Amino acid sequence: MNPWLIGLLALTALRLAAAALLPVAPDEAYYWIWGRNLQPGYLDHPPMVGLWIAAGTGLLGDNPLGIRLLGPLGLALASVAVARAGDALFPQSRPGKSAALLLNAMPLTNAGAVLMTPDTPLVVFWCLALWAAARLHATGDGRYWLAVGGFAGCALLSKYTAALFGAGLLLWLVADPSARRWWRGAWLYLGGVAAVLLFLPVVAWNASHGWASFAKQGGRAGAGTEFGLRYVWELLGGQLALASPVLFVICALGIGVGVADWARRRSGGVGLLLGLMLPAALVFLWQATGSRVQGNWPAVLYPAACIAAAAFAAPRWQRIGAWIGGGMTLAILLQAAFSPIPLPRSADPTLARLAGWPELAREVEAARAAAGADFVAAEEYGLAAELALHLPREVPVVAISDRWDLFTLPEPPPGRTGLMLRSLRRGEGAPLWPGAVRVGEVLRGRDGVEAERYRLFQVETPPGREPSALLPRPR
Template sequence: MIGVLAALTALRLLVAGATPLAPDEAYYWVWSRVLQPGYLDHPPMVAFFIRAGTLLAGEVALGIRLMGPLSIALASVLLARAADALFPDRRPGIWAAALFNATLLVGVGGILMTPDLPLLVFWVAALWALARLHVTQDGRWWLAFGLFSGLALVSKYTAGLLGIGVIAWLIACRGAWHWWRDWRLWAGGVLAAAVFAPVILWNAAHGWASFVKQGGRAGVETGGFTLRFLGELLAGQAGLATPLVFILCVTGTALAVMAWVRRGDAAAALLAALVVPGAALFTWQATGSRVQGNWPAILYPAACILAAAFITPRLARLRRPAVALGATLALLAYIQAAIAPLPLPRRLDPTLARLGGWDAFAALVEQERARTGAGFVAAEEYGLAAQLALRLPPGVPVVALNPRWDLFDLPRPQSLGPAVTGLLVQSERRDSVPDWPGAEPVQRAEGSLVRARGGVEAERYRAFRVTTRADLPAAAVMPRP
């Protein structure tokens, strides 16, 4: 297993360095240059991961993504050991890790540096600590669980489902009731809260901005029951987990619940508690609003163990095809993202929309800046501003215009000087009226600025002439590599 995992990690590192960064990854790179206990969108762990990687490999794609493949490899080992510890008679660890890596959520998502990646890693580490707790009955593992749970919360707020699952296990499983009397359970909870406390304090000092933003995504959007979002959720999970892995995970979880109900299997109950409450919550939310495909990723570590340990012999024959299918789909995604041999249009190729043509586009923007004599480049979309900050030549200031930048300790555009002329770039998919007061359209004989990959258009952009002024809305000067 270790040899295969090492080869897989080496491949992922190669792809991580060869594939252009997505706008969100560039945005999180900005976080890594302004480390703080919280941000509008998420807690800060992804920024720490990127900072560690860039210190080792530089502020390039490989450095920004370095910690992803390495930490996923560690998580795979921990998942396998947790599975073997919980079910020593079946030894499902290798298959659990294989199914876990066969999902596109890990195979592709393990390369992209987003908050889901550290969340998934620390979730698996917490699961491993729970497995050691259950097997050894040593209450000191509650402290390890509390530490990893706190780090998961510092990665993304959906880590709260980890605590909900454990509480459900402690209530529903008679064999776990004795832990309520153990002080180390409560000490683990205190430790998790202490690790998460800086995020709470940052939110308290900033009007609870991050909690309000993410809390607003947890409700429902429609006034009544609808099947549209539920269908999207099921189809999305079948796609992101890959169809065969999804079937095995659902079946394994159902059989584990039956084993707990019929035989009181405490190990099955523990893992089911890390899947069923979260699955029920996402399913309920999908009856009234859209659930993003990456949100349920945290359910798959435990579900993959159950798929490896509880499926019937007939379904067990699907494990090899499931791993092969996942590996094939991930490899195809790697190839298309890195070298794009298929000239697919934007609507059929998400790698084009998010990853394609950024270096050439930055060069085009720089040509336009030089032609117009602009002293800086500006953008309203945070991802676009971050991409330009990473890619424009040294010495060119990049200004980002968005209310979120008020929550960062970054210089304001006024620091560039009074009445300095700049070039604002705006996607044609947005409203044509920029938020920058006094913006004037730039007329180009060539028409729009076009971002493209291999001659296939990804997006069109307008250009405006702007000037630094005292009455600017929230804006900041981006860090540069």
């Protein structure tokens, strides 16, 4: 068997093991709720991550591996797509396998392969759309536009950021002389129709819910009102850590050499690669001049950037970058799973996001039973979802906030007494639920290191006064 394929299968097996071993993060637990309440749209994102979780938990149950199953499998498929795309765009040097190796060595990619968030299916379908576009360029077969449109539509069903893939294609079709012929045929437009049809359910859901999701995510776009470089440096520093330093640098150099190569030779393959990166990169940099860009957002840049690095960077630096990135990934996973170094919350994001959820649920259940409360509640959606995932199945879990009005979940019955958790990070303000009475405090942590503290309040379900929902429980 091909050694490269053996390596990919071994890496996928390791990722599946990590997915089974690591605790579920709050955002993952929240998206697990999506998988139990499937809709064409949600306040935060389109529905694809919920569909993936529903498929995984339908096969393996409501556990960490079930929630994350399609992540490692999808990234394996995406790796093959990047390898094939690299070879199609650069048939003489065939850098595809090296590009896939660089992509798989990045801590950011490995986090997306193990933790299930909307970025996971987004990156998978982005890579598949990149492969289809590369095959379109290499073969000249217009039928590949249908695959481009189909995969791009699935990426749009994953996260609105996928619109930047369409912007990249448009730039390529306008700027690259070898691509302009596609305007004269029908296949380009049929591919666009395929993408639009796949995305229409999200549009329909937004139309029937006051355009809630479009308004929320659209409000996050833009560079803010004051120009500055603070967030630009933060963005670049974050990418040095998330992509790993050497890999980030050779990706940036590969893009720079690619721009010079295209300016000199007008190579269609290089033009396509640059077209799919530059709009997104410029949007993120522009936004960072006035507001924070989350570190995971630029993940869509790296499939094409790794192809550019593999095509133009020295093999020696590719190997060094892969070893460093792989070593960083291994260290992060070991810390998340076994915490060999007792780092504080401020220095250990795995402690803040992953640690102590089952233990917290046991402590909360003991407090609920001692108080004789009927249910457990939380204002924070991630905290409520973690409680729903870990508390005993017979204990009702109530989530409190406006976002739950957009779900088709039942409301809690009025007049019941419950126990509500509220993180100390939310400050000293009054809880959302009126009449809450503070009764205690609980701690979440790992091996004696504190991750977070929560106040406990006694509450009563008021009839129709606060948006709330009864969350689904593990089957």
